[in-house]
């Protein structure tokens with residue numbers, strides 16, 4: 077793996093060094109503009125052992141502190157990426173960014189926590205899969221991380237294991253797939269049972285909303301009609317295939333009395349469905365991702381196969397070029413709430429598994445390194461949202477939804493010192509030639525964006541110092557996400573009361589009843 081000259085990967089020999097979080101580091105950040113989701117203000121910050129100890133002016137701080145002058149810069153909570161798939165076994169291969177390169181790239185872009193997905197195969201114990209993912213991640217992460225668990229099959233064992241994952245393993249969110257037929261997909265009744273179980277456990281149901289039956293049929297038809305290139309991927313799952321499943325998932329969740337988190341909202345129509353449901357009082361959260369906010373699906377028609385295949389993910393990037401701006405408008409307006417990346421990267425030779433058949437192109441694109449800059453460029457620099465809203469959609473709301481606020485997602489005394497010092501005016505040009513991700517392609521290639529991290533602090537260390545990356549493999553910690561987030565469940569109880577089944581007391585019917593004929 078190429079080590080770029082400007083980043084020094086300190087891979088410590090003694091694990092205790094990497095794991096030693098009581099870093100004696102004392103850091104004093106002065107003259108910055110602190111931005112939380114609810115307010116921005118001028119103040120200084122004193123950090124010790126990875127915790128924010130003081131926020132204010134004229135601070136009295138102990139000697140030996142490293143001082144950072146943040147004049148003219150924003151001092152914000154580090155980003156929380158709600159949706160990554162590092163080293164994910166998928167479609168016959170494994171995603172190219174692992175928990176080391178993925179979290180290093182996250183830090184390079186100003187993200188200080190990621191939440192990845194445990195994805196059991198059908199029939200595999202969720203607990204076994206969870207332990208497997210923990211084994212992969214704990215040894216490699218450079219920043220803190222959490223885990224969602226996918227429910228790819230359903231029976232009483234799955235229901236029981238969800239309880240253990242919630243009560244003992246720090247999991248509070250479960251993703252079901254309505255796509256990937258025969259691989260991850262559940263049918264509507266199984267989805268209902270899973271959502272109902274989530275509500276009982278006060279865990280958050282999440283959904284990949286695409287109609288997997290239609291995708292399978294349309295894909296076969298397109299291949300028979302001679303469409304084998306990446307353009308077939310887009311044509312096999314048009315917007316309405318996402319919109320229909322989004323509507324159905326919201327209905328199933330509402331009937332189960334459960335909240336719902338729709339991951340990777342990729343289209344205008346599905347975003348509108350979510351916005352309408354929220355206006356109707358349903359408890360729905362919509363997660364657009366960096367890819368859908370920063371680029372579009374016209375690339376499926378690029379003459380270069382690698383370029384087109386490099387944009388293949390599910391649900392697809394939409395060919396309507398007004399989609400990114402539309403999704404950003406809804407995100408700015410809180411019709412959509414928070415962002416992840418769905419970072420699931422594959423090199424050219426991996427995408428080429430599908431060189432003759434688009435249904436075999438591993439689905440997934442990059443985003444983890446560029447999410448913060450893309451949203452700053454398209455959201456803040458464009459005037460669609462202010463810095464406070466930027467903090468909400470990149471960090472604070474995620475911390476609230478996944479119930480780790482204000483430990484994460486806020487600049488406050490007692491919060492983790494996960495901090496990015498952000499230059500809102502500087503620009504950088506995104507390229508696979510210079511990014512820290514392991515993958516050989518970047519869907520934002522050549523894009524010049526405003527918004528650059530100058531310092532990133534996490535785990536008590538300055539992991540980016542004046543633009544120089546100094547990560548430590550294994551420094552990151554698993555962050556348990558407790559059940560019963562009030563942002564998610566605060567009103568479920570009272571709503572339940574108003575939706576009790578109705579029983580009518582009435583005199584019994586005593587009139588004639590027709591004889592039913594046994595079917596021959």
Ligand SMILES: C[C@@H](CNC(N)=O)C(=O)O
Nearest residue numbers: 389390391418420439440
């Ligand atoms: C399999 C995983 C990543 N791939 C993708 N979205 O295309 C997902 O569906 O979220």
Ligand SMILES: [Zn+2]
Nearest residue numbers: 284339340390
């Ligand atoms: Zn998905």
Ligand SMILES: [Zn+2]
Nearest residue numbers: 380381382383
């Ligand atoms: Zn090319």
Ligand SMILES: [Zn+2]
Nearest residue numbers: 159160161418
């Ligand atoms: Zn995903």
